[in-house]
Amino acid sequence: MDLTFSNSDLSFRKEVVAFLEEEYPSDIKEKQDKRVPLEKEEIIRWQKILHGKGWFAINWPTEYSGYQDLSVTEKYILQEELANVNAPTMIPFGVGMCAPVIYSFGTDQQKEKYLPSILNSDVWWCQGYSEPGSGSDLASLKTKAETKDENYLVNGTKTWTTLAQHADWIFCLVRTETTEIKQEGISFLLIDMKTPGIEVKPIITIDGSHEVNMVYFDNVEVPKENLVGKEGQGWNIAKFLLAHERSGIAGIAALKRELRRLKDLSSDIQLGEGTLIDDPQFRSKIEETEIELTATEFTELRTLAAMSHGGSPGAESSILKIKGTELQQTISELFVEMLGYYAHPFYLENELGSNETVGPDYAAPVMPHYLNFRKVSIYGGSNEIQRNVISKAILGL
Amino acid sequence: MDFTFNEEQTLIQGQVEQFIQKEYDWETRQKLSNSDLGFGEKNWKTFAELGWLGISVSEDNGGFGGSAIETMLIMEEFGKGLVVEPFLETVVMSLGLLDRYGSDQQISDVMSEVINGKIHLALAYAEPQSRFNLSDVVTEAKKEGDNFIINGFKSVVMNGPVANKIIISARTSGKQMDKKGVSLFLVDSNTAGLTKTDYKTVDGRRASDINLENVTISNDSLIGSLDKGFGLLDEAIDRSILAISAEAVGAMEVLYKTTVEYTKTREQFGTPIGKFQVLQHRMVDMFMEYEQCKSLLYMATMKNEEGSLDAKKAISGLKYQVGKAGKFVGQQSVQLHGGMGVTDELNVGHYFKRLTTIGTIFGNADFHLKQYTSL
Ligand SMILES: Cc1cc2nc3c(=O)[nH]c(=O)nc-3n(C[C@H](O)[C@H](O)[C@H](O)COP(=O)(O)OP(=O)(O)OC[C@H]3O[C@@H](n4cnc5c(N)ncnc54)[C@H](O)[C@@H]3O)c2cc1C
Numbered sequence: 001m002d003l004t005f006s007n008s009d010l011s012f013r014k015e016v017v018a019f020l021e022e023e024y025p026s027d028i029k030e031k032q033d034k035r036v037p038l039e040k041e042e043i044i045r046w047q048k049i050l051h052g053k054g055w056f057a058i059n060w061p062t063e064y065s066g067y068q069d070l071s072v073t074e075k076y077i078l079q080e081e082l083a084n085v086n087a088p089t090m091i092p093f094g095v096g097m098c099a100p101v102i103y104s105f106g107t108d109q110q111k112e113k114y115l116p117s118i119l120n121s122d123v124w125w126c127q128g129y130s131e132p133g134s135g136s137d138l139a140s141l142k143t144k145a146e147t148k149d150e151n152y153l154v155n156g157t158k159t160w161t162t163l164a165q166h167a168d169w170i171f172c173l174v175r176t177e178t179t180e181i182k183q184e185g186i187s188f189l190l191i192d193m194k195t196p197g198i199e200v201k202p203i204i205t206i207d208g209s210h211e212v213n214m215v216y217f218d219n220v221e222v223p224k225e226n227l228v229g230k231e232g233q234g235w236n237i238a239k240f241l242l243a244h245e246r247s248g249i250a251g252i253a254a255l256k257r258e259l260r261r262l263k264d265l266s267s268d269i270q271l272g273e274g275t276l277i278d279d280p281q282f283r284s285k286i287e288e289t290e291i292e293l294t295a296t297e298f299t300e301l302r303t304l305a306a307m308s309h310g311g312s313p314g315a316e317s318s319i320l321k322i323k324g325t326e327l328q329q330t331i332s333e334l335f336v337e338m339l340g341y342y343a344h345p346f347y348l349e350n351e352l353g354s355n356e357t358v359g360p361d362y363a364a365p366v367m368p369h370y371l372n373f374r375k376v377s378i379y380g381g382s383n384e385i386q387r388n389v390i391s392k393a394i395l396g397l
Numbered sequence: 398m399d400f401t402f403n404e405e406q407t408l409i410q411g412q413v414e415q416f417i418q419k420e421y422d423w424e425t426r427q428k429l430s431n432s433d434l435g436f437g438e439k440n441w442k443t444f445a446e447l448g449w450l451g452i453s454v455s456e457d458n459g460g461f462g463g464s465a466i467e468t469m470l471i472m473e474e475f476g477k478g479l480v481v482e483p484f485l486e487t488v489v490m491s492l493g494l495l496d497r498y499g500s501d502q503q504i505s506d507v508m509s510e511v512i513n514g515k516i517h518l519a520l521a522y523a524e525p526q527s528r529f530n531l532s533d534v535v536t537e538a539k540k541e542g543d544n545f546i547i548n549g550f551k552s553v554v555m556n557g558p559v560a561n562k563i564i565i566s567a568r569t570s571g572k573q574m575d576k577k578g579v580s581l582f583l584v585d586s587n588t589a590g591l592t593k594t595d596y597k598t599v600d601g602r603r604a605s606d607i608n609l610e611n612v613t614i615s616n617d618s619l620i621g622s623l624d625k626g627f628g629l630l631d632e633a634i635d636r637s638i639l640a641i642s643a644e645a646v647g648a649m650e651v652l653y654k655t656t657v658e659y660t661k662t663r664e665q666f667g668t669p670i671g672k673f674q675v676l677q678h679r680m681v682d683m684f685m686e687y688e689q690c691k692s693l694l695y696m697a698t699m700k701n702e703e704g705s706l707d708a709k710k711a712i713s714g715l716k717y718q719v720g721k722a723g724k725f726v727g728q729q730s731v732q733l734h735g736g737m738g739v740t741d742e743l744n745v746g747h748y749f750k751r752l753t754t755i756g757t758i759f760g761n762a763d764f765h766l767k768q769y770t771s772l
Contacts, residue, residue, distance in 0.1 A: 134665075271528060340529065345596045371599075375739050
């Protein structure tokens with residue numbers, strides 16, 4: 001057991017800090033610091049900068065990324081420093097989800113075709129799993145892919161598809177066969193969003209933003225070579241991917257930054273003779289959150305350490321998903337509480353950064369963020385489902 | 398002990414309930430909330446015609462002399478319909494104060510106009526630094542000859558955009574936090590030097606930030622006596638807490654019932670999700686929170702009406718409970734609806750948003766727990 005960083009870790013940290021000072025574009029930083037949503041172009045620009053340094057697809061095997069391998073500690077340091085400067089979080093659908101499936105289950109041709117453009121952020125992916133009738137019970141999905149000559153003919157509806165309005169490609173779970181055990185008829189299919197018969201319709205969420213969509217498939221022809229793995233293997237692939245999706249979901253480094261920010265801002269808010277942070281009730285909430293966050297951080301570090309010794313993120317990643325999202329929600333709630341009445345004025349996405357907003361200059365995005373983050377305990381397998389997983393897989397109930 | 402309503406009260410409750418059912422379906426509510434005005438002018442006329450605007454005004458001043466029970470019943474029904482018409486702001490917060498403490502002149506200027514639905518009012522008490530403390534007042538009113546000159550700033554004044562007259566708290570003596578030295582003024586919103594920045598709030602309503610620069614008003618704009626406005630304001634806010642808590646109770650009732658209904662019909666894993674015990678217990682907790690709030694609401698409303706000595710403590714206890722319960726019921730309704738819960742289209746998210754602002758308005762749970770302890 002040892003909590004100290006080695007000398008080489010310390011010099012790695014210096015390298016990261018120096019890199020960020022040089023390369024983190026000031027226009028993106030300004031928007032990020034104001035908590036204003038980024039344009040697609042800005043996200044891509046930033047991902048490309050990280051990729052140039054070999055710090056984008058850090059979880060890929062190096063044979064596919066061409067990167068120098070980073071140790072678990074180095075990855076941790078990198079995440080922490082990226083969060084410290086509030087760099088944009090990467091969009092996970094390509095680099096964190098689709099790519100691992102392709103390099104783990106795809107053919108050599110598929111690897112050649114898809115991986116480089118994901119690495120370069122040239123192609124934007126979205127995730128087509130959920131359907132109106134199939135959320136928590138994903139295996140009941142109905143979107144059908146029937147064989148027609150050399151192609152699949154895809155019909156059905158996907159929903160809650162994040163950022164589909166920007167996506168070039170979508171990876172889908174589709175039903176290729178009606179089987180007794182519904183999991184067995186599911187396949188993993190890559191679909192070009194430009195294919196005729198696909199229609200994307202926005203779903204507006206309670207924070208007034210357009211982040212998710214309905215995606216309709218009406219006789220969409222998809223080449224058979226776009227199948228990843230074998231027909232009927234889709235469910236196993238999805239399970240593999242969910243573990244991937246969950247292991248990064250806690251977002252610890254960003255939470256630490258936000259909690260610091262909460263402390264800083266609330267110690268500037270006058271309350272009676274002192275400041276808000278001196279208020280015993282508010283302060284104890286911050287401190288309870290900090291303790292929970294530290295515990296979650298070390299739970300994650302223990303999980304990562306086990307993984308680096310050849311373990312796989314099993315049901316433990318469900319702990320991180322639950323704790324991480326609860327913390328995200330708690331902290332977003334404390335920001336609302338901190339603001340008092342000035343959490344109430346409400347602006348749409350495109351107005352958030354304007355000079356029209358009232359109250360402290362950081363106020364406008366606080367409520368939309370709180371509202372938007374109600375999603376985190378719902379998506380990626382709801383927290384109820386995660387608790388079911390833990391009770392079954394770990395507690396054996 | 399008696400928890401039944403009298404005939405008139407039952408009548409008005411039924412009237413409001415019917416209005417919501419007939420005139421206030423969800424689509425209409427959204428249209429009104431998204432309109433420029435932010436509510437229905439026609440509805441406001443209806444409220445006036447049905448006598449709701451003057452129901453709690455004393456008979457001497459042209460009202461019907463009803464009690465806080467009538468206001469509670471109206472607000473609870475409004476909570477069910479998520480009504481955006483500014484009844485709370487114009488009638489409960491402002492008119493109630495003038496009814497009790499307005500000068501003859503003020504009453505003859507304002508009362509019938511409001512009761513007939515012709516003008517709107519707002520109460521401007523919060524300032525950027527004041528948080529929930531009603532006596533933390535920096536805005537200053539200086540006496541000069543026959544006038545007062547007001548300088549300062551008022552934050553998030555609910556119903557500010559349409560208010561023709563605004564009751565403004567300002568310091569006429571004492572230090573920043575002193576209760577003594579706060580005075581109330583009735584100010585025309587088009588007085589020179591008064592500028593408003595209007596905006597929408599997250600609950601689909603409207604508010605303004607108000608800047609006051611050398612706003613000159615005559616002596617007879619003072620409400621009550623000089624330096625003694627705090628008590629009047631405090632009372633008005635207490636009545637408003639009762640009213641907004643009634644609204645919250647109505648909103649919570651809709652949310653827990655809507656969620657129960659949804660989980661009966663939404664199927665996953667081949668069964669209605671309402672069959673999962675963890676969700677059943679969650680909904681039982683939501684239901685119990687609602688019942689507990691309703692109990693405190695009745696208790697505090699009656700104590701205040703009877704002028705009981707511990708009424709203030711009861712009101713803080715109620716607001717604490719409403720803050721806590723409203724958050725729980727709101728968040729869990731969203732959670733149990735899954736992705737549907739976070740959509741703008743479904744009404745659930747909008748009830749959740751209103752419960753969120755109610756949690757803050759007139760002081761959040763922390764603030765009222767502290768008040769409760771100190772009383
Ligand atoms: C903002 C947002 C973005 C999303 N992005 C994507 C995306 O990009 N791609 C994609 O494919 N999907 C996406 N999703 C979909 C997400 O994965 C689903 O919303 C989630 O799986 C829940 O499904 P549901 O919404 O149908 O809720 P339901 O499954 O209907 O669940 C409703 C409630 O019942 C509970 N419940 C269900 N089953 C059980 C059980 N067995 N035991 C106890 N409780 C249970 C749930 O926890 C929830 O509280 C997104 C969702 C949101 C809100």
